[in-house]
Amino acid sequence: MAREHVIDPSVIHHQWDSGLEPVLAVNSGDTVHYDIKVAGDGQVWPGASYEDTRFDFDTIYNLSGPVWVNGAEPGDTLQIDILELRHGDWGWAAFLPGFGLLPDDFPRGYVRTFALQDQVAEFAPGISIPLAPFCGTLGTHPGEPAQLSPFPPHRGGGNIDNRHLTAGSTLWVPVHLAGALFSCGDPHAAQGDGEVSVTALEAPLSGSMRLTLHKEAISTPRFRVPATGAAIRAGGYQATMGLSPDLMESSRIAVRAMIEWLADSCGLTADDAYLLCSITGDLRIIEVVDAGVWNVAMTMPTAIFDASS
Amino acid sequence: MAREHVIDPSVIHHQWDSGLEPVLAVNSGDTVHYDIKVAGDGQVWPGASYEDTRFDFDTIYNLSGPVWVNGAEPGDTLQIDILELRHGDWGWAAFLPGFGLLPDDFPRGYVRTFALQDQVAEFAPGISIPLAPFCGTLGTHPGEPAQLSPFPPHRGGGNIDNRHLTAGSTLWVPVHLAGALFSCGDPHAAQGDGEVSVTALEAPLSGSMRLTLHKEAISTPRFRVPATGAAIRAGGYQATMGLSPDLMESSRIAVRAMIEWLADSCGLTADDAYLLCSITGDLRIIEVVDAGVWNVAMTMPTAIFDASS
Numbered sequence: 001m002a003r004e005h006v007i008d009p010s011v012i013h014h015q016w017d018s019g020l021e022p023v024l025a026v027n028s029g030d031t032v033h034y035d036i037k038v039a040g041d042g043q044v045w046p047g048a049s050y051e052d053t054r055f056d057f058d059t060i061y062n063l064s065g066p067v068w069v070n071g072a073e074p075g076d077t078l079q080i081d082i083l084e085l086r087h088g089d090w091g092w093a094a095f096l097p098g099f100g101l102l103p104d105d106f107p108r109g110y111v112r113t114f115a116l117q118d119q120v121a122e123f124a125p126g127i128s129i130p131l132a133p134f135c136g137t138l139g140t141h142p143g144e145p146a147q148l149s150p151f152p153p154h155r156g157g158g159n160i161d162n163r164h165l166t167a168g169s170t171l172w173v174p175v176h177l178a179g180a181l182f183s184c185g186d187p188h189a190a191q192g193d194g195e196v197s198v199t200a201l202e203a204p205l206s207g208s209m210r211l212t213l214h215k216e217a218i219s220t221p222r223f224r225v226p227a228t229g230a231a232i233r234a235g236g237y238q239a240t241m242g243l244s245p246d247l248m249e250s251s252r253i254a255v256r257a258m259i260e261w262l263a264d265s266c267g268l269t270a271d272d273a274y275l276l277c278s279i280t281g282d283l284r285i286i287e288v289v290d291a292g293v294w295n296v297a298m299t300m301p302t303a304i305f306d307a308s309s
Numbered sequence: 310m311a312r313e314h315v316i317d318p319s320v321i322h323h324q325w326d327s328g329l330e331p332v333l334a335v336n337s338g339d340t341v342h343y344d345i346k347v348a349g350d351g352q353v354w355p356g357a358s359y360e361d362t363r364f365d366f367d368t369i370y371n372l373s374g375p376v377w378v379n380g381a382e383p384g385d386t387l388q389i390d391i392l393e394l395r396h397g398d399w400g401w402a403a404f405l406p407g408f409g410l411l412p413d414d415f416p417r418g419y420v421r422t423f424a425l426q427d428q429v430a431e432f433a434p435g436i437s438i439p440l441a442p443f444c445g446t447l448g449t450h451p452g453e454p455a456q457l458s459p460f461p462p463h464r465g466g467g468n469i470d471n472r473h474l475t476a477g478s479t480l481w482v483p484v485h486l487a488g489a490l491f492s493c494g495d496p497h498a499a500q501g502d503g504e505v506s507v508t509a510l511e512a513p514l515s516g517s518m519r520l521t522l523h524k525e526a527i528s529t530p531r532f533r534v535p536a537t538g539a540a541i542r543a544g545g546y547q548a549t550m551g552l553s554p555d556l557m558e559s560s561r562i563a564v565r566a567m568i569e570w571l572a573d574s575c576g577l578t579a580d581d582a583y584l585l586c587s588i589t590g591d592l593r594i595i596e597v598v599d600a601g602v603w604n605v606a607m608t609m610p611t612a613i614f615d616a617s618s
Contacts, residue, residue: 152602161596195596227545236536247556285592287470287504293461
């Protein structure tokens, strides 16, 4: 019979490590209740500026787990049903020197913090971001190597930064070690496809996930997203296109043009426009087959703008 | 005062050519009514198989225009409001040797034709595709060179294959020559972001567009999409993820995994699954900033599947 577990929120780890003692053992079908610290907890705080922050990349991610799944073996598939996620009362977003899609355009560092209330963050006068919480990092230990950094993503999932994995969605990832060694963290209150500035709207989350084991293999992570009638992106969007022979360069062109448009039409600074692209804009591959020129769009949901603006 | 024009559907051209006589001259704010031949008109027909077809890439695109916009000069911006688009009664989709995202996986050619009725195409038992017509090719002449192929896309737009440009949407493109020389064609009844197999669901379209001139410059094409409450993609999706150091390779991994999933869960052949990815699936850049490993997802709208399947 399926059980429910509350995972100890004080037990965190900062990297994938197959030698860690599991904090919890569960059966297939069990549900785990989480209370997840924000990335950079204690290194950034409400009201902090970039100059105030004390980022330490070795400890910036606070992963909860690992959870041992009884009976899990390499070659199995772990299903994670994301049952519920609630955001905390504040969050932060940033760009950092040398990171993100446009490090040459934005060589400095910039941090903003936000009060989060009633599932909305006020970004600027006339611009409100509906929140859609998810975990940026979740998955199984990849097996090899035994120890590795929480980024980038790996064959067990990890830091996939997939904004679609909100409550109601399901993720399937391959199992690479006995017990699966499931961890999650890096909680995000909002993000666009691409996460272009390098952060989402980072915020503490609490919530519940159900873990189910399947005795069959998948080649790469898969996910399912439910219908969302009130979804932010159902309200239409403004968008820019980057046309070039390289998907990365096309992405850069589209994001630069969106930053220009947000500055011109909404009066945002370039710094704020870049953050908004990261925490709300989506990078979409429009076409990838046309005689060596690929089309990538950055789309910005109309729903974030006041009707009057 | 804004006027309405019916463009002569018998005047078509197969490449961008600044020496062509404009078929129509319009003022800013005028509306043009179109009747647009399908790509490959006469080279593929209802019921044709790949072996039947007679594709000629020099004449496969049937572009309508060019339309001369009075007063347009280099450095201006042309706004195209897509007012209405209606699909014809049949369409086709294909993959072709050496083209598309997965030419090594699908080295042969494969063509399917569809009856289109009531804005739906039946793809397979239990799989119906809601139609969302748009022009794959539209834009201004790019200026240089004077003559060029209809593909790939260029700095005036051209073959951007942007599925988001359905009725109600607006496109802005730079003007590079006096008169703007606007053309459109390559009508599509449905397509996913990425257009991975190399065709959309190609079908004849009729419809209306309003052309408006702005005396200001933009750096790259921009578009706006209206709210669409009944949108196919609001109904949730199934998705696969490709994680790799290269956006193109990540795209390939995600599409291959979706093809596998469609075969396993819906019983589609790999050939049909690849076509379905092209005409309905979306490639989304989930993250492009994480320590050299990028996450691209292929998402397949749940709305195309029978609830019972």
